Amino acid sequence: MMSQYSVFQLLRETLRGHTGWRPAWRDPAPKQRYDVVIVGGGGHGLATAYYLAKEHGITNVAVVEKGYLGGGNVGRNTTIVRANYMLPGNQRFYSKSLALWEGLEQELNFNLMMSQRGVLNLAHTDGQVDMFARRANAMRLHGDDAEIWSPEKIAAEVPMLDLDSARFPVRGGLMHKRGGTARHDGVAWGYARAADRLGVDIIQNCEVTAIERDPQGRITGVDTTKGRIKTGKVGLAVAGHTSQVAQMAGLRLPIETHLLQAFVTEGLKPILDQVVTFAAGHFYISQSDKGGLVFGSSLDGYNSYTARGNLPMVEHTAEAAMSLMPCIGRLRLLRHWGGVMDMTMDGSPIISTTHVPGLYLNGGWCYGGFKATPGSGWCFAHTIARDQPHPIGADLRLDRFMTGRELDEAGTGAQPNLH
Amino acid sequence: MRIPCPVCGARPSEEFTYRGDARPVRPPMDSSDQGAWVDYLFFRDDERGRIKEQWQHTGGCRAWIVVDRDTATHAVHGSELARDAAEGGQA
Ligand SMILES: Cc1cc2nc3c(=O)[nH]c(=O)nc-3n(C[C@H](O)[C@H](O)[C@H](O)COP(=O)(O)OP(=O)(O)OC[C@H]3O[C@@H](n4cnc5c(N)ncnc54)[C@H](O)[C@@H]3O)c2cc1C
Ligand SMILES: [Zn+2]
Numbered sequence: 001m002m003s004q005y006s007v008f009q010l011l012r013e014t015l016r017g018h019t020g021w022r023p024a025w026r027d028p029a030p031k032q033r034y035d036v037v038i039v040g041g042g043g044h045g046l047a048t049a050y051y052l053a054k055e056h057g058i059t060n061v062a063v064v065e066k067g068y069l070g071g072g073n074v075g076r077n078t079t080i081v082r083a084n085y086m087l088p089g090n091q092r093f094y095s096k097s098l099a100l101w102e103g104l105e106q107e108l109n110f111n112l113m114m115s116q117r118g119v120l121n122l123a124h125t126d127g128q129v130d131m132f133a134r135r136a137n138a139m140r141l142h143g144d145d146a147e148i149w150s151p152e153k154i155a156a157e158v159p160m161l162d163l164d165s166a167r168f169p170v171r172g173g174l175m176h177k178r179g180g181t182a183r184h185d186g187v188a189w190g191y192a193r194a195a196d197r198l199g200v201d202i203i204q205n206c207e208v209t210a211i212e213r214d215p216q217g218r219i220t221g222v223d224t225t226k227g228r229i230k231t232g233k234v235g236l237a238v239a240g241h242t243s244q245v246a247q248m249a250g251l252r253l254p255i256e257t258h259l260l261q262a263f264v265t266e267g268l269k270p271i272l273d274q275v276v277t278f279a280a281g282h283f284y285i286s287q288s289d290k291g292g293l294v295f296g297s298s299l300d301g302y303n304s305y306t307a308r309g310n311l312p313m314v315e316h317t318a319e320a321a322m323s324l325m326p327c328i329g330r331l332r333l334l335r336h337w338g339g340v341m342d343m344t345m346d347g348s349p350i351i352s353t354t355h356v357p358g359l360y361l362n363g364g365w366c367y368g369g370f371k372a373t374p375g376s377g378w379c380f381a382h383t384i385a386r387d388q389p390h391p392i393g394a395d396l397r398l399d400r401f402m403t404g405r406e407l408d409e410a411g412t413g414a415q416p417n418l419h
Numbered sequence: 420m421r422i423p424c425p426v427c428g429a430r431p432s433e434e435f436t437y438r439g440d441a442r443p444v445r446p447p448m449d450s451s452d453q454g455a456w457v458d459y460l461f462f463r464d465d466e467r468g469r470i471k472e473q474w475q476h477t478g479g480c481r482a483w484i485v486v487d488r489d490t491a492t493h494a495v496h497g498s499e500l501a502r503d504a505a506e507g508g509q510a
Binding site: 252305401414417 | 437439467491
């Protein structure tokens, strides 16, 4: 059993030259058989394994990851955590997820650098102000926090913004104070360590290459680059590879795979206390604890499995940055990367049983799945353990596309690159 | 990424609007086959590799075209007018 992290342990290790730290999780070889195999060791897969063990007492669980923990989207996102959705099916779910975030560092005994610095959505037209007021009311009716900020309040709190630009003047904003950021790969490590302590095997560098079924179609196991593993239940949590891995079990999905880029500048003194989004051009920005400005905008816009973006979106993002915060124009970009997104046809995620007995699906997180990590693990573990949706995630079922119950938060229709 | 427009030649991708997989065909407007509509609207093969997809040259001649492009590399292998593709071109 590994020791609890604490300030005393940190002091002791400081005095000993940090020679006493042990690996935070084991590196086991796969067993012959598990009760549940989770495919994908991103945030969602690891959270699912943790809640399976903790909430449902199912500890004979393997998380099978083809690369290393934190190498997927969980370590590539812009780390924004929020619960400012409007449709009831989404609202319930993200609200639960945010509540779980709030106690997560203590629960996992891991510093996730959770920072509820507030998320401010800027409105640039009267119509947007009205729309945000409607959204704020929906959020408050549901019990979450929301405030409408006037341009004067915004000028006082976020002085670096260009508020009176002729084209995109800031008319007001929706402030969600409990929103903020968290250390993205830390979330994977925290869940991994906590799941491992409950007996979950985390198997890295192990790619699932086939999903095996009996003549009745029931799941019997998976084939991997480290050999066959028997199991009656397989949970898919492979984010940007959902379409492909689901195909191994003959599942065709309402998903298109797209590409999203992100950017970080050189470090500077604190200039931005909140997460700010620019509604005129779909752009979001925050300042990391190291001082770099972390930002991103829209998808590149065409199907892609490369985690590598093209220059037009770099230019578009830089233009949005300059419209919102002209003062950052002389900064240099330190790093710039891309990730592969499983975009659904209605822009909302899927947590679901499937028509294949023993196969469970968690995917379609589009570019908003980081904030969902705890809630997703919570609901998916329930779905796998009980063979039915969790009430909080019930509207995220796959069959909503067959029954006309899509959750199209953006109202753009079945066109994934617009969500 | 440059997209070869059969009318205008190779043009930067940002002149185009993307629609997606060119294969799904809309059921007849008077069809009440719900499964066929659901399939057409929502379900995709979403391959990793070469696919045929519809783009419109909105910033140019406005033609709808079918582009043969690789989703794993972004390599573009060719294109033709969507009308020709629908009439049984090599697409
Ligand atoms: C640039 C960018 C910015 C983003 N910004 C935000 C944001 O600000 N806020 C927010 O909420 N969300 C954001 N997201 C979305 C969020 O990162 C994802 O939705 C979320 O991380 C997906 O869940 P995950 O952590 O489980 O995914 P991943 O970390 O991608 O985990 C999936 C894992 O499955 C593994 N895998 C795939 N195939 C196999 C196989 N055959 N066998 C074994 N393992 C396999 C992969 O290697 C990967 O590690 C952003 C994403 C990107 C790319
Ligand atoms: Zn043209």
